[in-house]
Amino acid sequence: MTLALDEDKIWVDGCFDFMHHGHCGALLQARRTAPNPSRSQLLVGIHTDEQIIINKGPPVMHTLERYAHSRGLRWCTEVVEDAPYVTQPAWLDRYGCEYVVHGDDITTDANGEDCYQEMKDLGRFKVVKRTYGVSTTDIIQRILTGKNDHEKHKQEGMYRPTIEELTFYSHGEDGFSNLCYVWDKTFDKCLVEGSFENSTKPAVLVLGEFDLFHVGHIEQLRNIHEFNPECRIIVGLTEPPQNKDNTNNESCIMTIKERALSILSCRYVDGLILTPLDDVASSIDLKSINHIDDPQFVLGKGSFSDYLTKEVIVGRIQEQRDLYVARNKSKGMFIE
Numbered sequence: 001m002t003l004a005l006d007e008d009k010i011w012v013d014g015c016f017d018f019m020h021h022g023h024c025g026a027l028l029q030a031r032r033t034a035p036n037p038s039r040s041q042l043l044v045g046i047h048t049d050e051q052i053i054i055n056k057g058p059p060v061m062h063t064l065e066r067y068a069h070s071r072g073l074r075w076c077t078e079v080v081e082d083a084p085y086v087t088q089p090a091w092l093d094r095y096g097c098e099y100v101v102h103g104d105d106i107t108t109d110a111n112g113e114d115c116y117q118e119m120k121d122l123g124r125f126k127v128v129k130r131t132y133g134v135s136t137t138d139i140i141q142r143i144l145t146g147k148n149d150h151e152k153h154k155q156e157g158m159y160r161p162t163i164e165e166l167t168f169y170s171h172g173e174d175g176f177s178n179l180c181y182v183w184d185k186t187f188d189k190c191l192v193e194g195s196f197e198n199s200t201k202p203a204v205l206v207l208g209e210f211d212l213f214h215v216g217h218i219e220q221l222r223n224i225h226e227f228n229p230e231c232r233i234i235v236g237l238t239e240p241p242q243n244k245d246n247t248n249n250e251s252c253i254m255t256i257k258e259r260a261l262s263i264l265s266c267r268y269v270d271g272l273i274l275t276p277l278d279d280v281a282s283s284i285d286l287k288s289i290n291h292i293d294d295p296q297f298v299l300g301k302g303s304f305s306d307y308l309t310k311e312v313i314v315g316r317i318q319e320q321r322d323l324y325v326a327r328n329k330s331k332g333m334f335i336e
Contacts, residue, residue, distance in 0.1 A: 003096030008034040011097035013045030013083045014107075015052050017059040018139055018212075019069045020254075021169070021261035022131035028168070028265070029128035030101035031075040031175035040174055043095055044070045045083025055085045055110045057327055060140070060316050065215050065304060072218035074173055074267040086115045089122060103130035133158050134258060139212075140324055141333045142253050143317050153255050160274075161257040166192050169264040180264055181234075181271040187283050194271060196232065202285045204228050207236040207276070208292035211252045213262035216308035220292055221268040223302065231287050234271040235263050236280065253310075 012030045016023055027042060034040030049063045059066070070079050084091060086109050087100050100119050104127050107115045119125040142148050153159040161169075170192045172179035181194035204224055210217055225233050237260055240251045252259070256274065263272055273280065281289055291297055317324055325335055 003094070005093070005098040006096045007098045008036050008039050009041045009043065009095065009097045010034055011043050011045060011087075011092050011095065011100045012102065013047070013080075013087055013100065014102075015047050015056065015059055016044075016066050016070055017052070017061050018136040019061070019066070019073075019262075020134055020136065020139065020213075021258055021265065022134040024073060024075075024169070024262060024265035025131045026101075026103050026128055027073060027075045028171065028175055030126075033099070033101055033126050033128070034175075037174040037176050041077040042075055043078050043080055043097055044073075044076045045080040045087075045091065046070060047085050048082050051085045057323065058320065060136075060313060061214070065308070068304060069215040069218060072215065072222065072267060073265050074179075075175055075265075085109055086113070087119050089118060089124065092119075092124065099124050099126050101126045101128055103128055105130050137328055137331050137333060139253065140317060141328050141335075143314050144321065144324060144328065145335055148250055148253055148255075150250055150252075150255060153257075159255045159257060161260050163191055165257070165261060166264070166272075169261045170194065173267075180269060182260075182264070183271070183273040183276075185273070185275055185277050186280055187273065191274075196270065201230060201232050202287045203232045203234050203271075204287050205234050205236055205281060205289045206292055207238055207289065209238055209240060209252055210235070210259045210263055210292070211254055212310045212313050213254070213259055214304075214308055214310075214313060216302070216305040217292065218266055218268070219302045219305045220297075221266055223305075224290060225268040228287060232270040233268055234273060235269055236273045236276040237263060239275055253314075 010030050010033055012027060031040055031042045046066055049059060052059045067079050067081055070076050092100060102116055109115055116125055150159060166182045170180035170182060171177065178195045182192035183189055184191050206224060260272060260274060263269055
């Protein structure tokens with residue numbers, strides 16, 4: 001059945017492997033292309049592992065993990081499973097989407113053809129800006145080399161998010177309304193004003209590093225949200241404890257910026273506090289504190305959080321190390 005085309009129903013598609021803040025930013029930008037924000041919808045078409053293997057090589061994250069991760073993002077209205085690798089107008093017609101949106105980089109299929117050429121020829125293609133400084137390839141390279149380049153990120157001003165970035169990723173479901181609060185270290189230092197009064201509801205504080213922010217994290221945040229419907233869910237994004245010689249522990253693969261913006265994209269998060277002080281919990285009305293990195297902490301039953309961890313993801317890459325080294329080499333990333 002073909003629906004009438006609606007310019008407020010936006011289509012995006014992709015592998016969305018290792019879903020990072022660049023992907024999330026593209027979804028947010030896509031949602032904002034709808035002329036009428038109050039009635040906008042964003043449909044996210046996701047390719048299966050089999051399609052990705054044929055056209056690109058094996059993904060790190062499995063099909064069901066990638067479906068679930070996208071469903072946990074605030075700007076996603078609906079996930080369309082098994083979307084074709086080469087975007088087809090018939091699929092957009094089936095869901096009533098007039099336009100497909102993609103970043104300003106070219107995606108090609110196994111034959112080297114532009115996956116969006118037919119949509120471009122039909123005038124049903126919109127472009128948004130690709131997020132600078134982050135890619136799945138780069139994250140995989142850090143894992144392969146064991147080097148996270150955080151010192152370089154700090155020197156280039158890329159380690160911590162800017163106020164502008166935090167504000168952008170704090171937007172609500174329609175892509176424009178204010179939603180999430182962001183604080184720095186204490187609840188007295190507000191960086192981004194959200195849409196709720198701090199004192200109207202108790203809060204649940206969820207502390208953790210959230211490295212390689214993945215669907216296991218999202219599932220636990222959803223469970224916390226469902227177990228505490230009367231509460232605001234606030235994430236406290238922590239850094240690894242310092243080494244014994246008081247030097248910085250660089251065990252996180254992702255920067256604070258990459259982790260923070262991914263967390264803000266999650267539909268179950270109402271607020272974020274960056275690197276909270278040890279006594280931060282004493283300053284607000286808290287129902288509970290959860291430590292998501294604690295192996296003993298698993299709230300409710302989960303399809304993904306029962307097995308998926310940062311270590312599992314790293315292990316998948318190391319198990320196929322030669323393949324990923326070769327793939328990154330083809331993209332100009334070498335291992336010395």
